[in-house]
Amino acid sequence: MTRNDWQDSRGNKDRSITRPGGSTMEQGSAPADRVETTNAFLVGDSMTGGYGQGPDILHDCTIAVDPGEIAVIVGPNGAGKSTGMKAVFGMLNLRKGSVRLDGEDITALSPQDRVVRGMGFVPQTSNIFTSMTVEENLEMGAFIRRDDFRQTMEQIYDLFPILRDKRRQPAGELSGGQRQQVAVGRALMTKPKVLMLDEPTAGVSPIVMDELFDRIIEVARTGIPILMVEQNARQALEIADRGYVLVQGRNAHTGTGEELLADPEVRRSFLGG
Numbered sequence: 001m002t003r004n005d006w007q008d009s010r011g012n013k014d015r016s017i018t019r020p021g022g023s024t025m026e027q028g029s030a031p032a033d034r035v036e037t038t039n040a041f042l043v044g045d046s047m048t049g050g051y052g053q054g055p056d057i058l059h060d061c062t063i064a065v066d067p068g069e070i071a072v073i074v075g076p077n078g079a080g081k082s083t084g085m086k087a088v089f090g091m092l093n094l095r096k097g098s099v100r101l102d103g104e105d106i107t108a109l110s111p112q113d114r115v116v117r118g119m120g121f122v123p124q125t126s127n128i129f130t131s132m133t134v135e136e137n138l139e140m141g142a143f144i145r146r147d148d149f150r151q152t153m154e155q156i157y158d159l160f161p162i163l164r165d166k167r168r169q170p171a172g173e174l175s176g177g178q179r180q181q182v183a184v185g186r187a188l189m190t191k192p193k194v195l196m197l198d199e200p201t202a203g204v205s206p207i208v209m210d211e212l213f214d215r216i217i218e219v220a221r222t223g224i225p226i227l228m229v230e231q232n233a234r235q236a237l238e239i240a241d242r243g244y245v246l247v248q249g250r251n252a253h254t255g256t257g258e259e260l261l262a263d264p265e266v267r268r269s270f271l272g273g
C-alpha cells in the first residue's frame, strides 16, 4: 500500500520520525513541532460544552492531529475522552471553542456533513451491522461514494486479510478483534481525510490489541491522521505521535507519546508508576 491510496491527494507534510519499535515513518521534525495544535490538520480548539442542556463535560479542551500522525487521548474513567472525540465529530453543542478541518471552520456542521467533508468515525459500540455480511458492511461504508469503490475494498482486504476470508459471513459471527477490523474497514471505505477511533481495542486480548495497533500504524503510514481514544494508555502512548491526557474534561498533560511516557507525573498518576 502506498501513501494516499486510501485518500484523495491533499498535500500531506513530508516528514520523518522513528517509532519506538525502530521503524521509520515519514513524519515530524522536532518533538515540539509535533504537538503544535493551532494549525494542525484537524483541531478541536478550546472546546467547552456538554450533552444537550446538561452541564459542561469539556472545559477548554484542545485535541489535534496532523497527517501521518497517531494522536491518542487517554485519561481516567469519565475524564471526557469519548466526549472530546464526539465533540470533534459534531455530536455536542459547543458553548465555546471551534473545530477546524484542513483550515476550514466546521464547528457548525452536522456529523453527517463532517463525514462528507472527510471524517471517518468509528464509535465504541454498535459500530457494525451484525446481521449483514462483512462485505455488506464495507459496502454500507461506501454510502457517500458515487464512484467505483472496489479498489478501496481490495485495499481493506489487503490490510485485514481475515476479512477477505470471511467476506460472506455475517459480521456478528466474527470475534471481537475481527469486528473491530470490520468497523475500521467500513470507515475507510469513504476514503476519509482523517480517521477517529473510540477505544478500538476495547474488550480484546493483548495479542489482538497489538495486531490492531499494527494495522492502525499501517493506516497512519498512508498519510491518514488518526485520532483515537484508548483505555490501554501505556500501549497507546507507545504508538502515539501526540498524546493528550484528559482529566475532568481538561487537558492535564500534552506531548509526544514518548514525552508523556517519560513524564514522572503522568507515569505516577495514569500509568501505574
Ligand SMILES: Nc1ncnc2c1ncn2[C@@H]1O[C@H](COP(=O)(O)OP(=O)(O)OP(=O)(O)O)[C@@H](O)[C@H]1O
Binding pocket: 051, 054, 057, 075, 076, 077, 078, 079, 080, 081, 082, 083, 084, 231
Ligand atoms: N450521552 C451522554 N449524555 C450525558 N452525559 C454523558 C453522555 N455520555 C457521557 N456522559 C458523561 O460525560 C462524562 C465523561 O464521559 P466520557 O464517556 O466522555 O468519559 P471517558 O473518559 O470516555 O470515560 P471511559 O474511559 O469510562 O469510557 C461522564 O460524566 C459521563 O457520565
